[in-house]
Amino acid sequence: MRRDVDIYSYGYGSFRDRDRGDSIYSSYGRSRERERRREDEEERLRTEAYRRRKAAGARHSHRGRRALLRRRRRRRRRIRIAVTLGAYLLLLAAAGAGIYGISRGIRAVVQTFSTAEDDGADGTAESAAPQASVPEEKTVQVVLDAGHGGRDQGTSYQDVLEKDINLAVAKKTQELLEQAGCTVQMTRDTDVKIDNYERAAIANRAEAQVFVSVHCNFLESGEADGIEIYYDGGKTESGSLASRILREMIAETGARDRGVKTEDFIVTRETEMASVLIELGYLSDSQERQNLASSAYQEKLAQGIAQGVLSYLGIKI
Ligand SMILES: [Zn+2]
Numbered sequence: 001m002r003r004d005v006d007i008y009s010y011g012y013g014s015f016r017d018r019d020r021g022d023s024i025y026s027s028y029g030r031s032r033e034r035e036r037r038r039e040d041e042e043e044r045l046r047t048e049a050y051r052r053r054k055a056a057g058a059r060h061s062h063r064g065r066r067a068l069l070r071r072r073r074r075r076r077r078r079i080r081i082a083v084t085l086g087a088y089l090l091l092l093a094a095a096g097a098g099i100y101g102i103s104r105g106i107r108a109v110v111q112t113f114s115t116a117e118d119d120g121a122d123g124t125a126e127s128a129a130p131q132a133s134v135p136e137e138k139t140v141q142v143v144l145d146a147g148h149g150g151r152d153q154g155t156s157y158q159d160v161l162e163k164d165i166n167l168a169v170a171k172k173t174q175e176l177l178e179q180a181g182c183t184v185q186m187t188r189d190t191d192v193k194i195d196n197y198e199r200a201a202i203a204n205r206a207e208a209q210v211f212v213s214v215h216c217n218f219l220e221s222g223e224a225d226g227i228e229i230y231y232d233g234g235k236t237e238s239g240s241l242a243s244r245i246l247r248e249m250i251a252e253t254g255a256r257d258r259g260v261k262t263e264d265f266i267v268t269r270e271t272e273m274a275s276v277l278i279e280l281g282y283l284s285d286s287q288e289r290q291n292l293a294s295s296a297y298q299e300k301l302a303q304g305i306a307q308g309v310l311s312y313l314g315i316k317i
Contacts, residue, residue: 140185140206142177142309145213145267146170147277150193155218157283162216163191165292169280170214172302173309180310180317200270210241210309211275213267216292218284225285226256230277233262237274245276245308252304253297255281255288274312278305 146167148154154162167188174184185206187199203211217228229246231238242260250257258279268275280301281288291297310317 139183140208141182141313142184142210142212143187143203143206143208144170144174144177144184145187145199145203145211146189147213147215148193149188149191152193155216155283157218157289160283160289160293162218162283165216165280165283165298166214167191168295169298169301169305172299173212173214173305176302176306177309180306180315182310182313182315196266197270200267203271203273203275208273210312211267211271211273212245212305212309213265213275213277214305215277215279217279217282219282220284223285225282225288226258227253227281228258228279229260230263230265230268230279231260231275232264232268235268235274238268238276241274241308241312242276244311245278245305248307248311249278249301249304252300252307253291255291 146163146169148163148166150163152163154166156162167190170186171189174186174189177184185202185208187202188194199213200211217224227246227249229242231242239260239262246257246260249255263277265277268277281292283289283292307317
C-alpha cells in the first residue's frame, strides 16, 4: 500500500514524488491525496466487513456483493414460497372446514326433513326401536310339542302311528291358537326325530309361557280309554294349566276323564314354564284308535287344548 501517504500529510514529500509533481503542495497532488485517502478508507471498510463476516461464520463471503445479493434474492424467494405455501394450506384448511360445515348443515336439514316425513308416514324406521311393544309381541307364548317323530314312531297299531296323530293334533292346535292371536312355536312341524331335552330347550330359549306336549297312550293288557294329562308335581302353575286343558278337552270330545296326574317326564321337568304332557287317548282301544285317526276327532282334541291354553293365558275368544 501507500506507506508514504502519512509522510505527505505531514508535508514531508519525497523528492521522487515531488519531482513528479505529485506533491501536496500542488493542486494535483492534493486531489490525488484525497483520492488515496478515500480508497484507503474503502479498503479498510471492506477488510473490516470481511473480517466481521468471517468472524460471524459466513462462508463464501469472498464471493462478493453480487453473490450476497443473489443469496438474499434466493432467501427472499424461499420466504415468499414458504409464505405462499402457508397461505395456500391455510386457505385449503379453511375451505375444508367450510365444506365440512356446509355438508353438516345440509345433512342436518335433510335429516330434519326425512324425520318429519317418517313421522308423517307411519312412524317406522328409527322410531320403531324404542317401542317396547314390538319385541314383546314377537315373544313366543306357546310351544307345542308333537311327541316322537322320524324313526321314533311312539306307540302304534298296524298302520296307525302315534307320531302322526301327535303331529296332526299339534298342527290343528297351532292353527286355532294363532287364530286367537297367540304366538306359537312348534318343536317340530314335520316327521323328524328330536331329543326330549332339545324339545324342552326350544321352549326355554323361546321363553314361552306355556309348553304342551302331545302323546297317545297304549295298554298292553286289559281295557282302557280316555284322556289324561301329566305335569311335574313341583309346579303348581303346570297343575292349573293341566286342569284347564283337561276340562275343555273332555267337554269337546266327550271322552273318559282319566284325570290330571304327576309324573317325572323329561319335557315337563326340564321346561321352565307351565308345562303339560297330554295323553290324547289309547291306541290299544279299537274305538278310541278309530277316533284318534280321524281328522274330525283330532279337531275336537285341538279345540279342547287351545281353549284350555287360552283360558290359562287369560285370553277370551
Ligand atoms: Zn308318546
